[in-house]
Amino acid sequence: MPKYHSFFVIIFLASTLVFGQEKNGNSSKKVYHVLFVGNSLTYINNLPELVKNQAALRGISVDYTLLAFPDYAIIDHWKDGKVQKLISSQNFDFVIIQQGPSSQNEGREMLLNDGQKYSELCQLNHAKLCYFMVWPALTYYHTFNKVIGNYSDAAKKNHALLLPVGKVWKTHFDDTSNFDYYGSDGFHPSLKGSQVAxxxxxxxxxxxK
Structure with a gap:
């Protein structure tokens, strides 16, 4: 995955409460706690913040934590050990995992087998595992169907919720021949791409449903 300059080399662990119970005075309103685990495809444009804002527009309160490093796969987070502690805190309703496109066999095995570790831990701690399906670089557009298939298979195998961003992106590209969801490097998302995500x-x- 392409690297960014040092100011993008982030260990970003942040929690933000939006329209929470204390703020709106509605003690019966649920706040959903979401853990994002990924790399630059998640932290570029601060996707969790965009999710929080989009949820608020739909009347849903979201509190998020983001654990993201450049070039990280889900196995890298697992080896570090931080993600296990976060999930085991039982503070999260959803755990959203993401890595690179994973069109090749190695990436597929990570999604399937390392994802199973996340699935088992989420089940033990009453969290719903979700796969954030990403996309290939424009240079490797021909691998898009493999990206879609591998993320879909991993979500199915591990009883997780699929967030089919890559699939929606591809439909848009194929229908319009407009690749504006990509940023200038042809891989990371533009702001519009992150907003759609x-x-x-x-x-x-x-x-x-």
Whole structure:
């Protein structure tokens, strides 16, 4: 995955409460706690904040924590050990995991087998595991169907919720030949791409059947 300059080399662990019970005075309103685990495809444009804002527009309160490092796969987070502690805190309703496109066999095995570790831990701690399906770089557009298939298979195998951002992106590209969801490097999302991703995530977290 392309690296960014040092100011993007982030260990970003933040929690933000929006329209929470204390703020709006409605003690009966649930705040959903979401853990994002990923890399630059999640922290570029601060996708969790966009999700929080999009949820608020739909009347849903979200409190998020983001654990993201450049070039990280889900196994890298697991090896570090921080993510296990966060999930085991039982503070989260949803755990959203994401890594690179994972069109090749190695990435597929990570999604399937390392994802199973996340699934088992989430089940023990009353959290719903979710896969944030991403996309390939424009250079590797021909691998898009493998990205979609591998994320879909991993979510199915591990009884997780699929957040099909990459699939929606591909439909948009194929229908319009407009690749404006990509940023200038042809891989990371533009702001518009991240905004679309946030809408898809909110729709599938809270409104899908």
């Amino acid at each position: 946030a809408k898809i995530i909110v729709e599938n977290l809270f409104f899908s």
